[in-house]
Amino acid sequence: MxxxxxxxxxxxxxxxxxxxxxxxxxxxxxxxxxxxxxxxxxxxxxxxxxxxxxxxxxxxxxxxxxxxxxxxxxxxxxxxxxxxxxxxxxxxxxxxxxxxxxxxxxxxxxxxxxxxxxxxxxxxxxxxxxxxxxxxxxxxxxxxxxxxxxxxxxxxxxxxxxxxxxxxxxxxxxxxxxxxxxxxxxxxxxxxxxxxxxxxxxxxxxxxxxxxxxxxxxxxSLGAAEVQVIRKLNRRMDRAARREATYDELIRQMLAQGELLKNESATVRxxxxxxxxxxxxxxxxxxxxxxxxxxxxxxxxxxxxxxxxxxDAYVDPDRVSGKRQLNAALDALAAMTHEAARRQDPDKALAGRVRAGAERLRDR
Structure with a gap:
């Protein structure tokens, strides 16, 4: 064969x-x-x-x-x-x-x-x-x-x-x-x-x-301010050492690959x-x-x-202004708050997952 x-x-x-x-x-x-x-x-x-x-x-x-x-x-x-x-x-x-x-x-x-x-x-x-x-x-x-x-x-x-x-x-x-x-x-x-x-x-x-x-x-990719917010959140929660699967997935999906992508801070170069x-x-x-x-x-x-x-247009991601980081952090807090509210309604959450899975299968 x-x-x-x-x-x-x-x-x-x-x-x-x-x-x-x-x-x-x-x-x-x-x-x-x-x-x-x-x-x-x-x-x-x-x-x-x-x-x-x-x-x-x-x-x-x-x-x-x-x-x-x-x-x-x-x-x-x-x-x-x-x-x-x-x-x-x-x-x-x-x-x-x-x-x-x-x-x-x-x-x-x-x-x-x-x-x-x-x-x-x-x-x-x-x-x-x-x-x-x-x-x-x-x-x-x-x-x-x-x-x-x-x-x-x-x-x-x-x-x-x-x-x-x-x-x-x-x-x-x-x-x-x-x-x-x-x-x-x-x-x-x-x-x-x-x-x-x-x-x-x-x-x-x-x-x-x-x-x-x-x-x-x-x-x-994320912008410089958004990366700094997640970096500091990682340090606060000790993600690298603890690897709690529940919030680890939440941070990656909701923030790193979700809501914070909508922002438009400086590109990391x-x-x-x-x-x-x-x-x-x-x-x-x-x-x-x-x-x-x-x-x-x-x-x-x-x-x-x-x-x-x-x-001269280069922005050092380690020196992003506190104001920009605060705005990104508030966006992250808002996203997490909406997600927490959604998860309090298990029927709605289940329906959302079923709908997403059905759409994925249909696309294939």
């Missing part, structure tokens, strides 16, 4: 939420063309792949203790039952250790394995990663995070290290089976659809016509004095790509950071 397995391993903050949701929305249509997204009954494919990735990496976060146990063998079994093309996608796979990659390759032996890595210039990727870490409960300042990032002391720095990631995941694979997908620079458009999606389709061997349903999901570092990393990545012979979808020039036209 002929089978190709595409392992989309990240990187984080390169449009992976959108790509994974679009694959999921079009799972039935893709299956008719012998392209499969492993999943389980009543389990969203993104969650199924997340648990499998956690299990492979011997991690256990994002849910109750033991929630990922057995996830990787379950995904492998689903994969082995398929012919044609199988797509596995989760961005936390990027910084896997050599022994974990070796296990993945061993468990999937018998298939033609491809590795797909989407990559974005650091001027956009680094600020987005700081915001994501705050959404997930961290409370470090932007300056502290940037210093750690440059020294390779944060998880994201390992996930973004293109030579290391592809050197590990691509070990033993022909270079033509390692695919680098560059994220288009802002403003790049296509008359034929989302340019990132079209590039991903090319890397995965998918005809875009097989996946007509678009996704409205994305992991959008890479500081002007960090562009030389980002440009040096980009040059190293491009040299590695060109010397390795891997398959590139897009343009390696997309990896070079583009300095803003006006450096």
């Amino acid at each position: 002929s089978r190709k397995v595409y392992l989309h391993i990240g990187a984080p903050k390169t449009g992976t939420t959108y790509v994974q949701d679009r694959l999921s929305l079009n799972a039935k249509s893709l299956a008719r063309h012998d392209v499969h997204l492993p999943s389980a009954p009543l389990v969203d494919p993104a969650l199924f792949h997340f648990r499998a990735a956690l299990d492979l990496l011997d991690q256990d976060w994002g849910g109750p203790a033991g929630h990922a146990e057995g996830g990787w063998p379950a995904l492998v079994r689903k994969t082995r039952r398929r012919s044609g093309t199988v797509v596995v996608s989760h961005e936390i796979l990027a910084p896997a250790q050599p022994h974990q990659v070796a296990r993945a390759m061993r468990d999937l032996a018998g298939a033609e394995i491809h590795v797909v890595y989407s990559v974005r210039d650091l001027a956009r990727q680094v600020p987005a990663a700081w915001q994501e870490s705050i959404k997930q409960g961290r409370s470090w300042t932007y300056a502290s995070y940037l210093n750690r990032m440059e020294r390779g002391k944060v998880w994201f720095s390992r996930a973004f290290d293109l030579p290391r990631v592809l050197g590990t995941w691509g070990a033993g694979l022909p270079p033509e089976r390692v695919h680098v997908v560059t994220v288009p620079q802002a403003g790049d458009q296509s008359r034929h659809g989302d340019p990132l999606w079209l590039r991903m389709c090319e890397a995965l061997g998918i005809d875009p016509a097989w996946a007509p349903l678009d996704s409205d999901r994305s992991n959008r 890479l500081p002007p004095d960090r562009f030389d570092w980002a440009a040096e990393r980009a040059e190293r990545w491009i040299e590695w790509i060109e010397g390795s012979g891997v398959h590139v979808v897009g343009d390696v020039e997309d990896l070079r950071p583009v300095p803003p036209a006006d450096d």
Whole structure:
């Protein structure tokens, strides 16, 4: 039975939420063309792949203790039952250790394995990663995070290290089976659809016509004031250490990915004095790509950071005015108050969840 397995391993903050949701929305249509997204009954494919990735990496976060146990063998079994093309996608796979990659390759032996890595210039990727870490409960300042990032002391720095990631995941694979997908620079458009999606389709061997349903999901960025409010809330509630699932989900869904996205405070950007570092990393990545012979979808020039036209417009997120933070905090308090009132009416809350679930199923 002929089978190709595409392992989309990240990187984080390169449009992976959108790509994974679009694959999921079009799972039935893709299956008719012998392209499969492993999943389980009543389990969203993104969650199924997340648990499998956690299990492979011997991690256990994002849910109750033991929630990922057995996830990787379950995904492998689903994969082995398929012919044609199988797509596995989760961005936390990027910084896997050599022994974990070796296990993945061993468990999937018998298939033609491809590795797909989407990559974005650091001027956009680094600020987005700081915001994501705050959404997930961290409370470090932007300056502290940037210093750690440059020294390779944060998880994201390992996930973004293109030579290391592809050197590990691509070990033993022909270079033509390692695919680098560059994220288009802002403003790049296509008359034929989302340019990132079209590039991903090319890397995965998918005809875009097989996946007509678009996704409205994305992991959008917050403004500087809103990030500071959540950062200080994290510190007050000690989220990183306590990881209380109930309010942890409430903060992420209601604030970090909900109400506070509606505000329009200053954009979090890479500081002007960090562009030389980002440009040096980009040059190293491009040299590695060109010397390795891997398959590139897009343009390696997309990896070079583009300095803003006006450096004087830079706003330090660690120095956002108290007035702006107060306004964002009041918006957060209002959102939480409305949510508390809604939850006091269980019938209305249940009806809302059923309606949302029905709409989601209908869209698929």
